[in-house]
Amino acid sequence: MAMGIALRMGIDMSANSSTTNQNGKIIAPQGFDLFVYKTKKYLGQLDPYLTLMGIGLWLFAYWVLCEGLQIWRFDKLPGPVAISKDWFAVDPFQGISIFTQEYYDHIIVSCRRILIAFGIATAFGVPLGLFMGWSRTIRDYIFPIIEVLRPIPILAWVPLSILLLPGFEGPVLFLATLASFFVTTLNAMLGVDSIDEEYFRAAGCLGSSRWDVFKNVVVPGALPFIFTGLQISIGVAWFSLVAAEMVSGDLGLGYLIVDAYMNNVTVPMVIAMITLGFIGYFSSAMVRMLGNKLMAWHVKELSQQGR
Amino acid sequence: MTKEKHRNSGLGALSIKNVTKVYDPEGVNVLAVDDCSMEIAGGEVCMIVGPSGCGKTTLLNAIAGFHSVTEGSIHLDGDLLCGPSKPLADQGADRMVVFQHGALFPWKTLQENVAYGPMVQKVLAPREAMDKASTMLAEAGLGSFLTKYPGEVSSGMARRAEIVRALINDPKVLLLDEPYRAMDALTKQIMHESLLETYDRTGVTIFFITHDLEEAIFLGDKVHIVTTRPCQLKKTVEVKIPRPRSYETQSSEAFRKLLEEVSDAVHEEAVKAFQAGEREMA
Amino acid sequence: MTATKKSFFAKFTGQVTLKRGVSAILIFLVIWHVGALFDDWFGVDIIGIGLVPPPADVFAAFLEVIPKIGYWQSWVSSFSRVLTGFLVAMLIGIPFGLLLAVNRYFRGLFFPPFEILRPIPPLAWVPASLIFWPTNEMSIAFVTFLGAFFTIVINVLGGARSIDISYLRAAQSMGASQFDLFWKIVLPGTLPSIFTGAAVGMGITWEVVLAAEMISGGGTQGGGGLGFFIWNSYMGGSLEQIVVGMISIGIAGYLSSSAIRKLGYFMMPWRRLF
Numbered sequence: 001m002a003m004g005i006a007l008r009m010g011i012d013m014s015a016n017s018s019t020t021n022q023n024g025k026i027i028a029p030q031g032f033d034l035f036v037y038k039t040k041k042y043l044g045q046l047d048p049y050l051t052l053m054g055i056g057l058w059l060f061a062y063w064v065l066c067e068g069l070q071i072w073r074f075d076k077l078p079g080p081v082a083i084s085k086d087w088f089a090v091d092p093f094q095g096i097s098i099f100t101q102e103y104y105d106h107i108i109v110s111c112r113r114i115l116i117a118f119g120i121a122t123a124f125g126v127p128l129g130l131f132m133g134w135s136r137t138i139r140d141y142i143f144p145i146i147e148v149l150r151p152i153p154i155l156a157w158v159p160l161s162i163l164l165l166p167g168f169e170g171p172v173l174f175l176a177t178l179a180s181f182f183v184t185t186l187n188a189m190l191g192v193d194s195i196d197e198e199y200f201r202a203a204g205c206l207g208s209s210r211w212d213v214f215k216n217v218v219v220p221g222a223l224p225f226i227f228t229g230l231q232i233s234i235g236v237a238w239f240s241l242v243a244a245e246m247v248s249g250d251l252g253l254g255y256l257i258v259d260a261y262m263n264n265v266t267v268p269m270v271i272a273m274i275t276l277g278f279i280g281y282f283s284s285a286m287v288r289m290l291g292n293k294l295m296a297w298h299v300k301e302l303s304q305q306g307r
Numbered sequence: 308m309t310k311e312k313h314r315n316s317g318l319g320a321l322s323i324k325n326v327t328k329v330y331d332p333e334g335v336n337v338l339a340v341d342d343c344s345m346e347i348a349g350g351e352v353c354m355i356v357g358p359s360g361c362g363k364t365t366l367l368n369a370i371a372g373f374h375s376v377t378e379g380s381i382h383l384d385g386d387l388l389c390g391p392s393k394p395l396a397d398q399g400a401d402r403m404v405v406f407q408h409g410a411l412f413p414w415k416t417l418q419e420n421v422a423y424g425p426m427v428q429k430v431l432a433p434r435e436a437m438d439k440a441s442t443m444l445a446e447a448g449l450g451s452f453l454t455k456y457p458g459e460v461s462s463g464m465a466r467r468a469e470i471v472r473a474l475i476n477d478p479k480v481l482l483l484d485e486p487y488r489a490m491d492a493l494t495k496q497i498m499h500e501s502l503l504e505t506y507d508r509t510g511v512t513i514f515f516i517t518h519d520l521e522e523a524i525f526l527g528d529k530v531h532i533v534t535t536r537p538c539q540l541k542k543t544v545e546v547k548i549p550r551p552r553s554y555e556t557q558s559s560e561a562f563r564k565l566l567e568e569v570s571d572a573v574h575e576e577a578v579k580a581f582q583a584g585e586r587e588m589a
Numbered sequence: 590m591t592a593t594k595k596s597f598f599a600k601f602t603g604q605v606t607l608k609r610g611v612s613a614i615l616i617f618l619v620i621w622h623v624g625a626l627f628d629d630w631f632g633v634d635i636i637g638i639g640l641v642p643p644p645a646d647v648f649a650a651f652l653e654v655i656p657k658i659g660y661w662q663s664w665v666s667s668f669s670r671v672l673t674g675f676l677v678a679m680l681i682g683i684p685f686g687l688l689l690a691v692n693r694y695f696r697g698l699f700f701p702p703f704e705i706l707r708p709i710p711p712l713a714w715v716p717a718s719l720i721f722w723p724t725n726e727m728s729i730a731f732v733t734f735l736g737a738f739f740t741i742v743i744n745v746l747g748g749a750r751s752i753d754i755s756y757l758r759a760a761q762s763m764g765a766s767q768f769d770l771f772w773k774i775v776l777p778g779t780l781p782s783i784f785t786g787a788a789v790g791m792g793i794t795w796e797v798v799l800a801a802e803m804i805s806g807g808g809t810q811g812g813g814g815l816g817f818f819i820w821n822s823y824m825g826g827s828l829e830q831i832v833v834g835m836i837s838i839g840i841a842g843y844l845s846s847s848a849i850r851k852l853g854y855f856m857m858p859w860r861r862l863f
Contacts, residue, residue, distance in 0.1 A: 201406070
């Protein structure tokens with residue numbers, strides 16, 4: 001087992017694409033050459049083939065269970081063939097495919113809701129968390145309230161928010177924002193806590209004002225935590241959004257799932273699930289990319305440590 | 308000319324009088340520094356040597372204004388930094404700290420780090436500060452690393468840049484807290500030479516905490532040996548090796564004699580500290 | 590570049606903090622009270638909290654339900670659902686995560702589908718599992734399991750892979766067998782991450798149980814639970830009881846996560862210093 005653990009260090013393949021310049025010095029590959037080198041190296045490893053095999057095997061098992069042999073209870077679920085037939089059909093049997101406007105309506109509605117909820121939560125949560133980390137007074141007053149409200153699961157707010165807020169949109173947005181807000185705020189605060197005290201001292205002895213410290217130490221120092229938080233936060237935003245759409249909604253992917261269930265059509269249900277998975281993955285990847293862009297120093301530091 | 312300058316300037320004289328510091332974490336009183344006094348002349352390189360966790364850093368923190376003192380007073384050039392009426396010294400650009408673990412802001416490039424002090428103190432416009440930073444970094448041999456982040460350069464370079472970041476503010480005193488602790492002997496040697504060169508150029512008063520006895524003698528004018536906790540001055544050894552000093556200095560007879568003297572004094576304390584099981588504290 | 594970090598709790602405990610905390614909660618209650626009764630006093634509704642019952646009414650409703658056996662039955666059924674899903678997720682998730690970490694073939698085969706399914710929010714599985722499983726109770730258990738499973742596996746995997754390789758080498762040099770390596774190094778080295786995963790997973794489990802109880806138990810055969818308690822109060826239009834249900838779930842969730850923390854403290858003596 002230890003060998004397995006050691007193996008993850010990666011095997012250096014001999015795909016040598018480093019070139020030599022006129023002086024005979026070896027220079028590291030760059031640009032397109034680097035891309036070719038990396039691709040070659042990746043393909044030279046075992047992992048991509050294992051991955052492909054894994055996915056293939058699972059798809060096959062799924063097909064055998066649901067469509068090939070139609071095992072008891074599995075036969076109720078749509079198999080891969082049925083799903084892909086409908087998903088890519090111009091005239092889908094069960095109503096939803098990449099050619100129907102309805103599909104995109106649901107996607108756009110859900111994405112818009114996430115954007116609004118995530119945006120509000122970030123716009124308020126990050127500054128609040130930073131101030132809570134920065135000022136003891138602010139933390140003393142705000143933190144207890146957050147700690148009292150936080151253990152209540154977001155979904156417990158569903159009925160109350162349906163009753164209190166107008167329309168379909170209000171409750172859905174409220175729930176997603178609330179979930180996202182707690183995560184973002186706490187992570188921003190913990191981010192400030194995580195900053196080594198020596199940076200504060202260094203800033204102090206270099207003659208910073210309190211505001212300088214906030215701008216130059218608190219904000220950049222907390223950024224790694226903030227972005228970890230934002231990645232979690234967009235995840236919980238999706239989680240709560242789907243729940244809220246399933247309970248009260250008129251549109252959106254969560255609603256599509258419940259609607260399909262109610263109408264006894266299973267294929268759109270699975271399509272909506274997979275779509276949610278994809279969009280959820282891409283939204284958190286986008287947050288991560290934005291974070292890496294804003295934190296060039298952090299990325300470079302990690303890469304120097306070989307991570 | 309440089310050497311003349313600092314001997315004549317005489318600024319940055321620190322006088323530490325009967326300083327006592329009691330920590331009170333969770334109601335358990337810990338006496339970290341007990342009635343400790345020293346006099347450091349302006350432009351002197353003063354090395355503080357003592358066992359781990361003995362309260363040397365506490366002393367430094369009191370001078371820098373990070374911690375208050377419980378009793379006693381500290382003066383800089385006759386002005387009160389902290390004393391009975393004002394337990395916590397103001398943090399100011401006249402005393403610059405170079406930290407044990409390095410505290411260059413990892414989110415700023417070396418140049419931005421160095422330019423930071425003059426910028427926030429508003430003594431230079433941002434543009435001028437950046438220019439001055441690049442000149443000073445170039446003087447320290449870091450000219451080609453201006454736009455690198457601290458995480459991208461070696462610890463030796465980062466430490467050198469940190470000293471530049473301190474010096475750009477024209478401090479009277481440079482406070483160094485075991486800055487070369489985690490470095491290998493070869494890098495350390497280079498760092499020492501570079502610090503000596505910097506000192507010969509600027510003549511700033513240096514208050515330097517270390518465990519490394521050879522380092523203490525090689526760099527210092529005076530070596531203050533302090534006891535294990537609570538920290539008290541045990542013995543002062545004057546290093547009368549002429550400057551500029553070089554690598555060869557370390558193999559001289561005078562050097563070896565001093566080393567023996569310091570070593571004897573500090574060993575006893577180290578044994579006491581070890582037996583007390585002090586956990587090393589930063 | 591790590592130095593002494595201020596301990597979170599050391600920094601923020603003390604008399605002042607306590608006083609401020611208490612006054613913050615009091616202020617919160619006052620705002621709640623004023624907001625709730627604003628309508629009665631001034632005839633103008635504040636959107637959002639205008640309809641919320643004032644704290645005193647909620648307290649009264651609380652006193653009313655406490656002696657009722659049905660309320661406590663809701664606690665029991667919610668707790669048993671949470672525990673079932675959570676324990677199954679731990680039992681399957683921990684070995685699965687460890688296997689992913691130590692065996693690259695296993696990882697190659699099982700990790701990709703796992704990663705494909707992971708971003709799908711657990712609740713999106715509810716209808717599919719209602720279709721698949723013969724009984725409602727089983728589908729609730731399945732979705733609950735899923736919610737905790739993904740989190741636990743990811744944490745175990747991350748934890749096991751971040752074990753310092755020199756621990757393994759040290760153990761090997763002292764003659765440890767593969768079996769020893771696993772039980773004496775990999776497992777204890779992963780414990781902190783297991784507990785982190787468990788704490789997060791517990792939170793998700795509560796969310797999922799609640800949702801499942803509201804979605805499916807909103808009918809009649811769900812067999813109660815706190816989620817159903819809330820949903821029922823919603824259907825009956827009793828705002829006081831909704832808030833009572835919310836607070837109850839908050840307390841239940843808090844109790845479960847502190848139980849995990851306690852267990853972690855008990856099982857990892859070497860981490861008590863921090």
